[in-house]
Amino acid sequence: MRTQIRQSLDKMFTAFAGSVVLLIAGVLLVVLVPMFRKGLSAVFFTETVEFRKLQMDLHDRGDERTLKQELERVAAARKPIYDILLAFSRGLDMEPRVKEVKNIYQQYGEYLNYRNTPKEQYTECRKQAKEIRDTILDALESMDKQVVLANLDKALAQKGNPTFKDTPVQHFFTVAEQYRKTAQTVDLTKRSEYLAGLRDVTAAIRQLFGPLPGEDEPPLPMDQYGATRMDMARKALHTLLWDEQWIADGPGKPLVKKIIARKTQFTGTELEPLFDRVEKNFNALLLPRHRFYWQYFIDDWVNSHYFGGIGPEILGTLLLTVLSMLFAVPFGVVSAAYLVEYASDNIWIKIIRICINTLAGVPSIVYGLFGLAFFVITISAIGKPCILAASLTLSILVLPVIIRASEEAIRAVPQTYREASLALGAGKFRTLVKVILPAAGPGILTGIILSLSRAAGETAPILFTGVVAMGPIPNFGTPAEWVRNPASIFGGLFQPTRALSYGSYDIAVGDRISMLVPHQQFGMVMTLILLILVLNVTAIVIRSRLSKKLRGH
Amino acid sequence: MEPKSAVPLKKTGAGNAVRPQVAADSAAYVDSGKPAVISAERFSFFYGSKCGVNNVSMDIRTGSVTAIIGPSGCGKSTFLRSINRMNDLIPNTRTEGTLAVNGCDVYDKRTNLINLRQQVGMVFQKPNPFAKTIFENIVYGPRLQGVRSKRRLSEMVEKCLRDSAMWDEVKDDLHKSALALSGGQQQRLCIARTLATKPNVLLMDEPCSALDPIATARIEDLIAQLKGTYTIVIVTHNMQQAARVSDYTAFFCLGELIEYDRTDKLFTNPAKKATEDYITGRFG
Numbered sequence: 010m011r012t013q014i015r016q017s018l019d020k021m022f023t024a025f026a027g028s029v030v031l032l033i034a035g036v037l038l039v040v041l042v043p044m045f046r047k048g049l050s051a052v053f054f055t056e057t058v059e060f061r062k063l064q065m066d067l068h069d070r071g072d073e074r075t076l077k078q079e080l081e082r083v084a085a086a087r088k089p090i091y092d093i094l095l096a097f098s099r100g101l102d103m104e105p106r107v108k109e110v111k112n113i114y115q116q117y118g119e120y121l122n123y124r125n126t127p128k129e130q131y132t133e134c135r136k137q138a139k140e141i142r143d144t145i146l147d148a149l150e151s152m153d154k155q156v157v158l159a160n161l162d163k164a165l166a167q168k169g170n171p172t173f174k175d176t177p178v179q180h181f182f183t184v185a186e187q188y189r190k191t192a193q194t195v196d197l198t199k200r201s202e203y204l205a206g207l208r209d210v211t212a213a214i215r216q217l218f219g220p221l222p223g224e225d226e227p228p229l230p231m232d233q234y235g236a237t238r239m240d241m242a243r244k245a246l247h248t249l250l251w252d253e254q255w256i257a258d259g260p261g262k263p264l265v266k267k268i269i270a271r272k273t274q275f276t277g278t279e280l281e282p283l284f285d286r287v288e289k290n291f292n293a294l295l296l297p298r299h300r301f302y303w304q305y306f307i308d309d310w311v312n313s314h315y316f317g318g319i320g321p322e323i324l325g326t327l328l329l330t331v332l333s334m335l336f337a338v339p340f341g342v343v344s345a346a347y348l349v350e351y352a353s354d355n356i357w358i359k360i361i362r363i364c365i366n367t368l369a370g371v372p373s374i375v376y377g378l379f380g381l382a383f384f385v386i387t388i389s390a391i392g393k394p395c396i397l398a399a400s401l402t403l404s405i406l407v408l409p410v411i412i413r414a415s416e417e418a419i420r421a422v423p424q425t426y427r428e429a430s431l432a433l434g435a436g437k438f439r440t441l442v443k444v445i446l447p448a449a450g451p452g453i454l455t456g457i458i459l460s461l462s463r464a465a466g467e468t469a470p471i472l473f474t475g476v477v478a479m480g481p482i483p484n485f486g487t488p489a490e491w492v493r494n495p496a497s498i499f500g501g502l503f504q505p506t507r508a509l510s511y512g513s514y515d516i517a518v519g520d521r522i523s524m525l526v527p528h529q530q531f532g533m534v535m536t537l538i539l540l541i542l543v544l545n546v547t548a549i550v551i552r553s554r555l556s557k558k559l560r561g562h
Numbered sequence: 563m564e565p566k567s568a569v570p571l572k573k574t575g576a577g578n579a580v581r582p583q584v585a586a587d588s589a590a591y592v593d594s595g596k597p598a599v600i601s602a603e604r605f606s607f608f609y610g611s612k613c614g615v616n617n618v619s620m621d622i623r624t625g626s627v628t629a630i631i632g633p634s635g636c637g638k639s640t641f642l643r644s645i646n647r648m649n650d651l652i653p654n655t656r657t658e659g660t661l662a663v664n665g666c667d668v669y670d671k672r673t674n675l676i677n678l679r680q681q682v683g684m685v686f687q688k689p690n691p692f693a694k695t696i697f698e699n700i701v702y703g704p705r706l707q708g709v710r711s712k713r714r715l716s717e718m719v720e721k722c723l724r725d726s727a728m729w730d731e732v733k734d735d736l737h738k739s740a741l742a743l744s745g746g747q748q749q750r751l752c753i754a755r756t757l758a759t760k761p762n763v764l765l766m767d768e769p770c771s772a773l774d775p776i777a778t779a780r781i782e783d784l785i786a787q788l789k790g791t792y793t794i795v796i797v798t799h800n801m802q803q804a805a806r807v808s809d810y811t812a813f814f815c816l817g818e819l820i821e822y823d824r825t826d827k828l829f830t831n832p833a834k835k836a837t838e839d840y841i842t843g844r845f846g
Contacts, residue, residue, distance in 0.1 A: 425688055426690060428651070429691075429692065430702070433703040433756070433759055434677070434680035434703060434707075436676060439706065560693075
């Protein structure tokens with residue numbers, strides 16, 4: 010070949026290889042940067058006063074006095090909004106109104122009984138009260154403004170009736186007056202529409218500021234607090250201000266998504282000013298502040314990852330990884346040493362080697378099922394999914410990787426080392442332990458690094474063998490218990506744990522929660538990557554120290 | 563290691579019968595003075611079916627320096643490595659005849675390999691210190707022999723390093739890695755390491771082939787110093803070196819011992835034509 014062609018080919022290859030490397034780096038960036046950005050938002054975010062309240066309630070973090078002042082300020086800012094909402098819903102939501110009216114009627118009956126009213130008078134009074142009640146109920150049921158007003162006026166005409174002075178019947182008139190006011194402003198024909206809109210508005214307000222005043226304490230923590238983070242608060246504000254509707258442009262036309270301002274839906278009603286009020290005073294209502302929530306890495310979750318951190322997940326992942334390494338590394342290195350140093354090169358050893366290489370490529374879900382069948386079901390001493398079963402499964406998963414890397418490393422130790430040691434009168438085992446394994450150390454560590462990352466990130470093998478999405482933290486006992494019963498330290502091994510990989514998987518498949526708390530999911534993924542990075546960097550530092558020592562610098 | 567032109571021997575009985583006259587004769591030349599520490603008797607070594615060392619009989623005298631010379635693949639290294647059974651590392655080998663060190667058959671099944679190798683130290687072609695500190699390199703052997711006391715180990719290290727004439731160079735760096743030393747120093751460290759097991763025989767397999775002339779000179783000085791205390795067998799390609807350092811020289815060719823005599827005699831007045839051709843550079 011001519012020199013020129015050879016040179017240009019050489020250049021082309023260089024350019025190609027360089028661009029491939031650049032492409033890989035670019036892909037890595039494209040994948041990692043958005044993930045880290047979202048993940049970091051689990052730690053760095055703008056908190057609201059609700060978050061501070063949550064932290065104070067659960068972990069006693071923060072200054073109680075300042076928080077109290079802030080809560081008072083917020084309550085004062087929120088009061089007008091609640092008032093508007095309450096007034097409007099009173100005028101609109103008929104069911105409680107109907108109930109109230111019926112109640113008043115009953116109360117009146119009891120009132121009369123209490124007074125020992127003579128029977129004739131009693132019947133008379135009840136009859137009159139019933140009339141008023143029915144008039145009001147008619148008014149409440151009707152959608153025609155004229156009918157409503159006429160009925161209400163008819164009921165209100167009885168206001169001056171001396172029979173009802175200072176009796177519960179007076180409440181009828183309060184209700185009637187209130188409703189009269191609403192009925193005059195509200196288009197009653199749109200009442201059901203208003204009701205639907207009102208439900209959305211109330212829900213959004215609850216999401217923003219927590220339960221409405223006077224409501225019962227909800228059972229779930231996620232309903233007990235308003236929006237704890239500004240990004241969640243903005244989402245809630247959006248649903249408060251805008252309504253998404255699927256509307257057909259005309260008969261037979263396809264439905265089109267339209268976003269309509271709620272303000273226009275409620276034009277002219279008492280509710281209208283609420284929207285501007287919330288939007289304009291948004292910061293005063295929530296008191297946002299920047300926060301570095303480092304406790305994310307140690308806190309337990311609250312209400313299945315709706316609030317809180319991922320401490321137990323990190324702990325579980327670390328535990329599983331370290332335990333699986335503890336099981337896999339000794340077995341892997343010993344088998345590699347046997348295969349290289351002791352085994353003669355016969356057909357059986359060749360078959361075993363092929364098996365090991367095949368095992369390295371088996372999909373991880375197969376290991377998961379194997380772990381379930383063997384460690385969980387067959388070995389009755391374990392008997393249930395737990396940390397021990399999961400880490401044993403993981404260790405079997407990484408064993409081929411460790412064996413292969415160690416084999417290569419041991420094979421790469423110069424023959425002269427063996428000769429030197431043997432010539433000094435050392436036995437085979439001593440040579441292995443004192444000379445070959447230390448010299449192969451960096452290579453073996455490379456295998457460990459590779460398998461460490463794999464073990465930390467795998468989901469499928471631990472899926473059936475020892476992880477849970479939600480559950481208690483494994484209990485390893487206290488030092489006092491260890492003194493009393495040393496075996497109790499291992500008790501935790503027989504309990505399931507949570508793990509980062511499975512946690513993020515679980516949030517991803519639980520669609521509702523993944524929509525609500527994307528930061529939790531990405532936070533877990535980011536932490537997993539960081540954790541693997543930290544583990545790897547540690548191992549790489551140890552390896553470079555070791556090989557430096559071996560090289561003699 | 564495998565000799566390219568080794569003579570494939572006929573099976574056992576026939577092999578013994580073909581004992582070359584030369585070997586017997588040349589052995590007779592040196593059969594005087596001190597007793598033999600290593601004695602080979604019709605010793606043959608086979609790599610599978612190929613013959614590496616063919617029917618060698620020779621005695622190596624206590625306290626002497628014996629050089630083994632010969633062209634590549636003539637079996638001199640194989641013979642040397644048979645003495646402390648380093649050839650065991652190679653699969654599919656077998657031996658015939660006897661090879662005795664201090665009167666014990668090396669290839670006897672009852673031979674304790676560890677004792678043998680502690681008696682017969684070996685220095686290799688390439689310096690091969692362990693990736694440990696200088697100190698750890700030297701105490702490797704004594705520790706195997708069960709020396710635990712820190713003080714005794716330090717004394718041993720000093721003595722061995724003085725014996726191998728490198729104490730002054732490394733006395734401040736005992737706890738630095740041996741791999742940081744130069745090639746010549748590494749080779750002398752390997753000698754020191756071997757001395758630490760207190761052998762009486764020292765086998766050297768081309769110890770200077772990877773070294774520059776200055777380092778080579780120092781190793782040769784060292785050999786001269788060690789002579790008398792240790793029996794030294796050195797394989798070398800360098801005939802000047804053989805002439806300089808050795809008392810006796812053996813010439814191997816095609817796996818056979820051609821001539822074995824006092825060094826001055828062999829180099830000035832070789833008995834065999836082949837020897838003469840080789841040392842005058844006419845072949846090999």
